[in-house]
Amino acid sequence: MEDIQLKESEYKSDDPVRFKDGSEDSTMSPRCKVFLLAVVCVVFGLVVGVLIGFFSRSGGRASEEAGFEGLLTEGESWVPEALMSEVDPARIEGYLRKLTEKPHLAGTEGSYALAEYVRQTWLEQGLDTAHVAPYHVLLSYPDPDKPSYVALLDSNDDEVFRTAPREPSLDLDPPANISSVVPPFAAYSPSGIVEGDLVYVNYGRTSDFTRLETMNITVAGKIIIARYGKTARGRKLRRCQVRGAIGLIVYSDPADTVGTGPEASGRPVYPEGWFGPGTAVQRGHYLYTGGGQGEPLTPGYPAKDYMFRLNESESEPLPTIPAYPIGYNDAWHLLSAMGGPDAPSSWRGGLNITYRLGPGLQASGRARKVRLNVNVNRQVRPIHNVIGVIRGRVEPDRYVLLGNHRDAWNLGGVDPSSGTSSFLEVSHAFGAMVKRGWRPRRSLVFCSWDAEEYGVHGSFEWVEDFGKILTERAVAYLNVDMAVRATYSLRGRASPQLAPALLEAAKKVPWPVSAPEGKTMYDVWRKRTPEVEGDPDTKPRVDLPRSGSDFTPFVHRIGIPSIDLAFFQDTSMGIWDYPLYHTAYATFHLQKKIIDPDFVFHRAMSQLWAETARSLADSLILPFRLSEYGAVFGGMLADLESRYGSQLAARGISLDSLTSAVNNFTTVVETFDAEVAGAKITDPFVARMYNDQLMQLERAFIDPQGIPGRKFYRHTIMASRLYSSATFPALGDAIYLAVNNNGDTEGAWRNVQKQLSIITFTIQSAANTLIAIDLTS
């Protein structure tokens, strides 16, 4: 083009230039006309050229901007549907069949083999990385050569009755190798043989022991028999231990595994039905975990191979008296032989006998005393968590974690392999999306935990190991343990700010079978497990994630907002632990023939879990609603006032500071939620600032000094209460102790004032994280 030069003077034309209206400018000379033509042509060229130039550049810019704007986009709208469509119940069934083939007890080959299986599966599914994270933890196993048992002895110390060494095998379809399951035992029990009188303590709660005391029945020097339920195994045992008992037998009462009332007798027990047969025995660990630690020998630090270990005698959670669990067939022999006064009516279980308190046996029987023979060994062994990652597209250093434990007391038909099979399908679905070119904004971290059954060790050690990184980067932790124990309703537990995201996801997931309550998970959940009983507009009930599975270290040690999900039974039956919990009968058969034959509840769990995780990982601004926390505090404060207001007032203790802090917090979180919801995000740093504040609020509830007497329980709101059943935990406990004090009353009330000021500060401090760059409060 540069070779062409135009000289105006050389252009000549005789033709008139016509305008579009057809008129002719006859006064123009031909030269003039040619000139005008040239001008018009140049102008035309210019116009078109400018447009071409402008938009060619504009087009380039648009694509370049996409790189920048891609940093500030919401997740793509087709993804939720596509992700959930990937979930296939047949594949879940296949996973569960594989997982339940053999036992996978922590610290054994079975669990390690599944760790490798999970790792390989994740890599095949398309995760970016998957690796094994091992720790060396104290575990506990029955002595293979010396079975434990309980026996009744006659006056010659001959055994006139002995309990069964394990649950009998059954003829099942599909078959299951029940005899390969570890025999019943109380994990971490010391070995020992004790003999003596029996005392029955109902569930072994503090209130049960108190009631025994009022009846002048002493437990010191006695062997205690308690029924499972209402309180943790380790706490039952600790209460016996501190009162001087010499051993503990725990049994599953039919009242708690078949239920009570007229319908109970018609309820089918395994292998025909879901309820508990008399041969079933609940395994479990008997650590006292009230201090909030995981593995017993490395409190506060990860159980790496080089880590210093306490001697067992120095470890606070380890029990010092032998314990052993039995089923109700065997318990019948012990309980029916007991003497002493009749048990209070509320202590009577479902056996067709007269429940008596002891101590000792009826003089009319042959048996004179009880022998408890326990042979259990503690060993430090390797355990294997598996960690898989899909890296985030924009913010790889923000993690949405999903976790489930892998180890099982049995073949794992429910606990945890119903969760694990759902989990493998969640990872499959995300992997399939990655193969289609999609990536979440933030990283997804998949965690397959080992040794949960022994006291949440796998996740505790990993959180201790990676606590600094997780504190800085973890957005949320989503746990599923027993995905499907029943199919009545959902039990959802969530940190308050996460509940709205969970409920939104539940609106997208279909309830897997036809139900009169509605079509979605949300519909059925809110009708069957309402937040507000009797309110037609109620939301589903969402509880706080206090303790009970692998979310515990996330919530209590480092303050990661967490969710825990499970399909649950109708608890109006009076059954809380599902009847086959930790027994040898939790088989594939149990799912395939009894609970979820088509695996559609498993599918629904995978869908809900995946979509909740996706929304947390893919939203530009985290879908947290902090004002939910304000409502929780308001409820705790109202509870405090109604329960203890007059007693506090009588001591001259004012709740004004706490009320003011709660009100201020509520205003601050509501203002913050509104600001975030209304913000038009055009600056990546603003997006990050909001998200950091949303994410970090939970950390503000972690007190590094811990809850009084429990230094590893650090979450000032979520800690389980030792004494009081509601309100702010440390404060509630302090008031309970002050009100029920018979010693240092002045000190106990001073402690109330201390805990009141600490929780006031903590709430104010949390509000401060949301306001103002300029560090005012």
Add this chain to the structure above:
Amino acid sequence: MEDIQLKESEYKSDDPVRFKDGSEDSTMSPRCKVFLLAVVCVVFGLVVGVLIGFFSRSGGRASEEAGFEGLLTEGESWVPEALMSEVDPARIEGYLRKLTEKPHLAGTEGSYALAEYVRQTWLEQGLDTAHVAPYHVLLSYPDPDKPSYVALLDSNDDEVFRTAPREPSLDLDPPANISSVVPPFAAYSPSGIVEGDLVYVNYGRTSDFTRLETMNITVAGKIIIARYGKTARGRKLRRCQVRGAIGLIVYSDPADTVGTGPEASGRPVYPEGWFGPGTAVQRGHYLYTGGGQGEPLTPGYPAKDYMFRLNESESEPLPTIPAYPIGYNDAWHLLSAMGGPDAPSSWRGGLNITYRLGPGLQASGRARKVRLNVNVNRQVRPIHNVIGVIRGRVEPDRYVLLGNHRDAWNLGGVDPSSGTSSFLEVSHAFGAMVKRGWRPRRSLVFCSWDAEEYGVHGSFEWVEDFGKILTERAVAYLNVDMAVRATYSLRGRASPQLAPALLEAAKKVPWPVSAPEGKTMYDVWRKRTPEVEGDPDTKPRVDLPRSGSDFTPFVHRIGIPSIDLAFFQDTSMGIWDYPLYHTAYATFHLQKKIIDPDFVFHRAMSQLWAETARSLADSLILPFRLSEYGAVFGGMLADLESRYGSQLAARGISLDSLTSAVNNFTTVVETFDAEVAGAKITDPFVARMYNDQLMQLERAFIDPQGIPGRKFYRHTIMASRLYSSATFPALGDAIYLAVNNNGDTEGAWRNVQKQLSIITFTIQSAANTLIAIDLTS
């Protein structure tokens, strides 16, 4: 333009179209020529148009991109010079004159008045906000009606000598109201009158007491006299207390305030010179702060008005035996009267007497015993920090904090008002830049602390109050306490990763007077205080910020990398504390006539402080060099091996795990530094990720469980060592205790193994924060 339509058929021309070479295409018809003309014109227009269109858009794009690119720019290059040019020594002099007019002891009107003055000054200087942050803390004051004193009593208990109640006023130019200064006292001492025999304990170190024990001189039941220096007041007192002494007198020996050697006699004392006269008395607090807490009654929580307070008897840091400080004129009367064996030669101070150990006085004198009469009251009073903010332009939620305490024992001529006057000039300079339209990338936070002299209370309480926010957001804390106590060299203390930024700034700041060592701060500093003695290429010496001023809570409680700066004397004189430290003679006169008459060292301090802060606040990527930490660990490990290697080996304790962790850490930080240095940053989230990692590394050294026995000392690297003088603090102390153990040897060596594994894990955990998104280690 759209009105014009051109019809090709209407264009005709007889003129040939000429090309620039002049050749004529004579074969063309006129119509054809006109057509060709039109084409050429259109093409011309197109070309020009495309260019116009392209570049018009391009121009637009450049300005729009500036908005985005402004998020990823380095600080503007004109700023360092302009910022430092704002610093004016005359204005600093004016500030210091104002600050030293009246006493400003914590908890008094004088300190509150200056808090308001600082707040107003900051607002006038152009800071965005400035507010007062009050706390209610336990302070301590001499009883105004009952002076404290030490007396010598004769056999009738009549006083034959009594110490001076305060330093005498002096005729000064400029004048100073010395009599308005609080009389000498030992803050937090209990009141009480004790009488008895004197024992001299040199500096009152553990080794001094041990030496006394070897000479069979007991301190139980005695009044102790110790000289100031070498160890903290509170520790001297604690050592007396635990050994059963009944009182403590501490005096300033001329050996430590005038120095020793032949030159000492020629050194001018105040008001002629810098050295200490016999009337000067060092005030100070006598808290035992070895536990790492601030205010004594609210450990771990901010001393808000509603906060629960311990009873004084429950507070671990409060002393329980009376103490009182005196000058060497008065001490002469006591020491020269003492009996007992001669003190070891290294215990002899600079008084022209025979130093004797006691117990008791010489029989030849009139005096029979000593009376210590202390009248000091503890009171909870409000204190007032002032917090000012210049909000960041891009990342307002990242803070570079600058701090200095404001309260003084005296008129504050050195401690802290030389720092405060420099500080007000730093804020002036930044404010002036803001008025010129500049803003740093990150926020600058200016902190004027109260009650530092009482045990670092103001900053401790604020850090306890805002710990969650600061943990998440604080980049660094830059402290200056006594800016100019002398003008020989700089003493720089810095967290290792901050040292390079400090040294870079020091290269930009001129040494304020002509010096043979060079022109810049860096030049003179490295020659006079070299890192490596005798190495001509040495860098300046930078120490670790262990303790001693308001950086303590930042470093030890929450792990904020910190810097502390001071102009210092030549310590080869044998004087460490500057001679008039905490005496009534630290006046404006001291600066104007003796130390820094032209305030050019003050100017240099402001410049260094400001430029260091600017570089941290304005750099796109934080100018941290993490590999400096690797070198520190390498040094500590080498020290450990050379000091204790054989003893550890003899116990079968291997350092392999620790060595491996240190080597791995070193590799990781070097790789990370190189990666960051080589990165071309085009993504805001990548910038933020790098910066978060750089910033958060220090947090990884915080162990929420604390150092053994000192739960509020949480920094596993920086904690001051109780026993051992080098290497990793908790491990070093554990080894010292094991090696010097005469009790539970097995337990002591087990503790060594425990501390070894904890520090190993901590270092590994810190390395983990830098590697990998996928949570491998």
